[in-house]
Amino acid sequence: MRLQKYLAHAGVASRRAAEEIVRAGRVTLDGAVVTDPARDVPDDGSVAVRVDGRDVAPVRETVVFAVHKPAGVVSTARDTHGRPTVVGLVPAGERRLYPVGRLDADTTGLLLLTDDGALADLLTHPRYEVPKTYVATVAGGRVGPAALQRLREGVELDDGPTLPATVEQPRPGELRITLREGRKRQVRRMCRAVGHPVRALRRVRMGPLELGRLAPGEWRALDGREVAALRDAARPPADRP
Ligand code: URA
Secondary structure (H helix, E strand, C coil): CEHHHHHHHCCCCCHHHHHHHHHCCCEEECCEECCCCCCECCCCCCCCEEECCEECCCCCCCCEEEEEECCCCECCCCCCCCCCEHHHHCCCCCCCCEEECCCCCCCEEEEEEECCHHHHHHHHCHHHCCCEEEEEEECCCCCCHHHHHHHHHCCEECCEECCCCEEEEEECCEEEEEECCCCCCHHHHHHHHCCCCEEEEEEEEECCEECCCCCCCCEEECCHHHHHHHHHHCCCHHHCC
């Protein structure tokens, strides 16, 4: 992170004022005076930053990665069976990343990883769960109107009926399902309940964020605008801008 930004984030001064403080020679990095406000400073505390001889605590920026989880990779941070984990797909460095929610090991598609615990909690809060869209390839060919209606209105599962869902069939045997809840193996159980077990399942959207062109195993860091849009999507409707 640029020194000027680091100081602003730490609450020393505005960015503009921080720039002047640096140019005035009041800032040291590991004891050496630095006058370039654009100087790169790691945000992990490995370099001692001081202003007028006083320590400035490091402020880390949090990150959010979008990952295309391949099949066979688990979405927990660690696996007791030694299977590859989704956290191992991204360059976390020193950061401790958490998956935002889960996908089954055999489900592919969009999964978020972040070191921002509060954001992860917000995005998985059952009350304001952001809608998630899945593409399911199902057995049994074309899904008939009665089965589609059940999927849309609510299917009785062993842990209770499902909430209304948006369900389309772009081609026979392929369903595009949007849920506002995230129970264990929910899409698989819903499709099985209407006589069309899932053969392949991929998550293609979470709130405003699409899987897009990410190939299996690929990742990208979200920009500030995308993270803000996710936060908005997780807020109760009355609080949205
Ligand atoms: N529904 C499922 O059945 N599996 C997933 O991984 C996600 C949603």
